[in-house]
Amino acid sequence: MSDFIIGLTGGVASGKSEVTRRFEALGVHVADADVIARAVVEPGQPALAEIAARLGSEMLQDDGSLDRRRLRERIFADPQARATLEAITHPLIRATLARECRAAAGPYAIAAVPLLAEAGGRAAYPWLDRILVVDAPVELQHARLMRRDGVDEALAMRMIGVQATREARLAIADDVLVNDGHPEHLDAPVSALDARYRALAAASS
Known part of the structure; x- marks a missing residue:
């Protein structure tokens, strides 16, 4: 049972997946909001029937x-449909x-929520003990998006623009991991955060 839960978030192309992979390699369970979001609308799930009822059967x-x-x-x-x-x-x-986080083995677990700031932050997720923001400069997000997704400059800017601002994400952070270099540079800060979270989890229990 994990009674200490970290919320992990960050803007598009900030490198959240690289960070969560490193926590997982250290034995930390990561519950992914994107994976769960797909699961709750699978056929047979009540949410799918409600989507069809409220937004129209053409959604199926x-x-x-x-x-x-x-x-x-x-x-x-x-916007009303959204x-x-x-x-x-x-x-x-x-x-x-x-x-899922509370059922995880280990002293703490991570809830990876890409749109945590947009969803209301700590007010919407009062059970989070800390919030870790994976941060990258907007111009770097922009370059990564164009390279990763093969999108043009205008679409990359729109994809960044529909999310919360960098400042809004940083405002909800207890911890910030700056990801502006090579992925290998994440190993040391992730290890340091893991040690800190294990100590905090032990102290809280």
């Missing part, structure tokens, strides 16, 4: 699964994250 494909492309187009064009989707899925995602 012929086999009954979610038409992710059509849903994505809808929520980007219609709010409806979030009202259906976010409470389920938060509850599942908390349950």
Whole structure:
């Protein structure tokens, strides 16, 4: 059981996955909000039926699964539809994250929540003991996005622009890991954070 939970977040292309891989290599369980978000809308899940009921049956494909492309187009064009989707899925995602983290072996667990600042930060996730922000300069996020996703400059800027600002993310941080170099440079700061979190978890128990 892990009673000490770290929320990990960061902007698009900040390097969150590189960081979580290193925590996992140290034996830390990472519960991923993106993975859970996909699971809660699988066929047979109550959330999928509610999405179809409230946003229309055209959100489903012929086999009954979610038409992710059509849903994505809808929520980007219609803020009310986006709010409806979030009202259906976010409470389920938060509850599942908390349950998975608490069930994890080890002194602490990590809840990886890419849109933690956008979702309300600590107010929406009061069970987080600390928040770790993976931070990178906006111009570096921009360059990584263009290289990683093959998008043009304008789309990269839009993808960054729809997220919370760098300042808003840093405002909710207890800890900041700056990822502006080669991935290998993350090993030492992740090890230091792991040692700190193990000590804090031991003290809190």
